[in-house]
Amino acid sequence: MTDFSFTLLATDGMARRGRIDTSRGDIRTPAFMPVGTAGTVKAMYPEQVRATGADIVLGNTYHLMLRPGAERVAALGGLHRFMDWERPILTDSGGFQVMSLAKLRKLTEKGVTFRSHIDGSAHELTPERSIEIQTLLDSDIVMQLDECIALPAGRAEMERAMELSLRWGERSRAAFGRRPHRALFGIVQGGDDAGLRARSAAGLISIGFDGYAVGGLAVGEPQETMFRVLDEVTPELPAERPRYLMGVGKPDDILGAIARGIDMFDCVHPTRAGRHGHVYSRFGVINLKNARHRDDPRPIDEQSPNENCRRFSRAYLHHLVRSEEILGAMILSQINLAYYQELVAGARDAIAAGTFTDFAAETRAGWARGDLPTL
Amino acid sequence: MTDFSFTLLATDGMARRGRIDTSRGDIRTPAFMPVGTAGTVKAMYPEQVRATGADIVLGNTYHLMLRPGAERVAALGGLHRFMDWERPILTDSGGFQVMSLAKLRKLTEKGVTFRSHIDGSAHELTPERSIEIQTLLDSDIVMQLDECIALPAGRAEMERAMELSLRWGERSRAAFGRRPHRALFGIVQGGDDAGLRARSAAGLISIGFDGYAVGGLAVGEPQETMFRVLDEVTPELPAERPRYLMGVGKPDDILGAIARGIDMFDCVHPTRAGRHGHVYSRFGVINLKNARHRDDPRPIDEQSPNENCRRFSRAYLHHLVRSEEILGAMILSQINLAYYQELVAGARDAIAAGTFTDFAAETRAGWARGDLPTL
Numbered sequence: 001m002t003d004f005s006f007t008l009l010a011t012d013g014m015a016r017r018g019r020i021d022t023s024r025g026d027i028r029t030p031a032f033m034p035v036g037t038a039g040t041v042k043a044m045y046p047e048q049v050r051a052t053g054a055d056i057v058l059g060n061t062y063h064l065m066l067r068p069g070a071e072r073v074a075a076l077g078g079l080h081r082f083m084d085w086e087r088p089i090l091t092d093s094g095g096f097q098v099m100s101l102a103k104l105r106k107l108t109e110k111g112v113t114f115r116s117h118i119d120g121s122a123h124e125l126t127p128e129r130s131i132e133i134q135t136l137l138d139s140d141i142v143m144q145l146d147e148c149i150a151l152p153a154g155r156a157e158m159e160r161a162m163e164l165s166l167r168w169g170e171r172s173r174a175a176f177g178r179r180p181h182r183a184l185f186g187i188v189q190g191g192d193d194a195g196l197r198a199r200s201a202a203g204l205i206s207i208g209f210d211g212y213a214v215g216g217l218a219v220g221e222p223q224e225t226m227f228r229v230l231d232e233v234t235p236e237l238p239a240e241r242p243r244y245l246m247g248v249g250k251p252d253d254i255l256g257a258i259a260r261g262i263d264m265f266d267c268v269h270p271t272r273a274g275r276h277g278h279v280y281s282r283f284g285v286i287n288l289k290n291a292r293h294r295d296d297p298r299p300i301d302e303q304s305p306n307e308n309c310r311r312f313s314r315a316y317l318h319h320l321v322r323s324e325e326i327l328g329a330m331i332l333s334q335i336n337l338a339y340y341q342e343l344v345a346g347a348r349d350a351i352a353a354g355t356f357t358d359f360a361a362e363t364r365a366g367w368a369r370g371d372l373p374t375l
Numbered sequence: 376m377t378d379f380s381f382t383l384l385a386t387d388g389m390a391r392r393g394r395i396d397t398s399r400g401d402i403r404t405p406a407f408m409p410v411g412t413a414g415t416v417k418a419m420y421p422e423q424v425r426a427t428g429a430d431i432v433l434g435n436t437y438h439l440m441l442r443p444g445a446e447r448v449a450a451l452g453g454l455h456r457f458m459d460w461e462r463p464i465l466t467d468s469g470g471f472q473v474m475s476l477a478k479l480r481k482l483t484e485k486g487v488t489f490r491s492h493i494d495g496s497a498h499e500l501t502p503e504r505s506i507e508i509q510t511l512l513d514s515d516i517v518m519q520l521d522e523c524i525a526l527p528a529g530r531a532e533m534e535r536a537m538e539l540s541l542r543w544g545e546r547s548r549a550a551f552g553r554r555p556h557r558a559l560f561g562i563v564q565g566g567d568d569a570g571l572r573a574r575s576a577a578g579l580i581s582i583g584f585d586g587y588a589v590g591g592l593a594v595g596e597p598q599e600t601m602f603r604v605l606d607e608v609t610p611e612l613p614a615e616r617p618r619y620l621m622g623v624g625k626p627d628d629i630l631g632a633i634a635r636g637i638d639m640f641d642c643v644h645p646t647r648a649g650r651h652g653h654v655y656s657r658f659g660v661i662n663l664k665n666a667r668h669r670d671d672p673r674p675i676d677e678q679s680p681n682e683n684c685r686r687f688s689r690a691y692l693h694h695l696v697r698s699e700e701i702l703g704a705m706i707l708s709q710i711n712l713a714y715y716q717e718l719v720a721g722a723r724d725a726i727a728a729g730t731f732t733d734f735a736a737e738t739r740a741g742w743a744r745g746d747l748p749t750l
Contacts, residue, residue: 043701068694076690297451315451319443326418
């Protein structure tokens with residue numbers, strides 16, 4: 001069985017091209033991980049997710065622990081078997097969604113107690129229990145439990161949450177132990193404060209993780225703040241470990257974060273936007289609900305490598321979205337996930353060729369030119 | 376271009392095996408036509424519909440005339456191009472759904488006026504306008520406008536609606552004209568009265584249609600009434616034309632109607648039931664919402680030719696249904712449509728082999744044995 005490892009293949013400025021090897025296949029970085037919230041990337045068959053170019057998907061510990069339950073998934077052979085996805089899975093720790101979705105949350109040094117948003121049942125999540133759940137799910141990349149706070153926040157609050165996350169990181173590391181075929185990632189916290197971020201990174205590195213995530217971004221702050229924090233944080237992280245920016249983002253965020261040395265991304269945005277009639281393309285965002293598409297026989301993008309962008313007219317997609325047809329959610333989720341994969345694949349090629357800056361500028365210029373002129 | 380024609384290939388009792396040739400491909404009968412209500416068989420890509428074995432799909436004139444509009448579909452190249460389904464399409468007349476869905480309906484000799492259930496806009500549907508709409512959609516098999524009443528109903532009411540439907544059949548025939556590559560079907564009405572049904576059939580035959588539908592069934596009456604009416608009606612219909620039982624039905628209805636000489640079926644039931652967590656299988660109906668499936672690692676049917684019946688556990692499908700995940704609707708719609716196609720394919724083979732009675736009995740015995748024992 002292949003051990004977990006990261007190989008840095010090329011750099012271009014701060015941007016990195018790499019490969020993560022795992023026992024369930026390799027992950028080309030920069031990588032975008034589609035989010036399979038509750039054991040399914042919404043509105044997509046697993047083979048369709050793979051066909052877009054995804055090497056890995058993300059599973060949400062919070063959702064899966066509540067329904068169907070981690071012990072149940074384990075008894076059924078693990079999350080890969082459960083959802084019929086045989087390639088790598090990264091699971092989050094559950095902490096972020098406890099904070100955003102659960103009810104009656106109570107945070108202590110030990111962990112967090114809360115009630116399920118589904119049925120009100122009481123649950124506890126500690127660093128040790130989060131590792132246990134992710135192990136039951138048979139996750140390939142396990143995340144430490146952390147406390148993620150919204151921005152803006154005061155320095156004292158950011159420091160408290162960062163220090164707690166560090167202590168939880170240490171407990172997570174102890175609970176995880178040593179497993180060569182699986183990886184545990186630590187999470188840098190510290191809000192928008194460079195000093196706190198540096199202390200967080202140093203603390204995590206001294207504990208020692210298989211990869212380092214940057215958490216606590218894309219939580220309400222402007223993009224320039226996120227980029228500034230990345231400028232400050234990524235130089236603090238070891239070059240020989242993968243770096244994961246959690247919960248990010250829109251295509252422009254991803255380009256900017258790749259330029260700042262990030263290797264991995266996840267976000268619900270492409271599938272959620274698809275379910276709401278928004279399409280990502282080399283023309284930027286297209287809102288298919290808009291009446292301008294109602295009579296438009298043109299496809300989304302006749303030069304796209306993605307068949308769904310060529311075969312259906314905008315008028316048809318407009319109709320499906322307006323009629324709230326499931327097929328609309330299916331097609332637009334696929335188109336968005338494929339575009340995200342096209343974006344990171346383009347970035348990988350450009351980094352290998354030493355042309356990432358040009359690639360990013362050309363891609364952004366395409367978005368700025370906007371959609372096809374109205375017929 | 377191939378003219379529309381029907382070839383009777385074999386009979387077995389009253390059951391018939393045949394082939395309808397059209398300019399867009401042939402239709403093996405007995406045929407089940409998935410319903411593509413608003414330009415999509417719900418939760419299915421067109422190639423997935425085809426892969427289940429469907430030779431033809433149905434489009435709903437009522438839905439399509441309201442949204443996106445027949446003239447718009449025509450300007451976009453017709454319904455086949457619109458939904459990317461290149462094989463034959465049958466469109467209904469719109470009459471049935473005006474009666475079941477529209478608001479402020481007013482029926483006259485001329486036709487029916489109503490308001491859209493979507494936006495309240497005013498519309499009129501006459502026999503001539505229905506033909507015009509179906510022609511704009513570029514339907515391969517066009518249905519006459521008729522008046523379909525619920526059962527039970529009084530004889531006078533059944534007679535009035537049957538006579539009106541006959542006069543509308545004559546106007547539909549005149550409006551349609553002669554088009555060798557397209558077909559117009561008449562619709563036998565007359566409720567549950569054998570005499571009225573016979574008069575309706577004779578009247579339609581004297582007008583002359585390319586096929587004959589039996590309408591006004593599966594509208595609230597018991598199955599035995601439906602079968603009795605079919606016993607009375609099908610012998611009145613010409614052997615050399617296809618016979619279509621509209622809006623039917625569940626698998627057992629389909630077996631019974633095939634035994635009585637019906638060649639074509641359509642029903643929303645398999646896709647709608649799938650969206651509600653019900654699966655049709657050789658074990659009968661399986662309600663995946665039921666807690667008995669929660670921990671069941673077994674697939675729906677490991678001997679099924681359909682991969683979706685073998686690859687996902689019942690526990691996973693239960694989870695998707697309980698979580699109201701779109702993938703659940705996608706998988707279960709596919710499983711049900713595939714089972715319906717398996718059923719009519721089995722019927723076709725059995726009729727050709729002269730073993731339809733045995734096939735129907737064995738199939739029903741499988742349903743009666745029920746689902747796998749609980750683990």
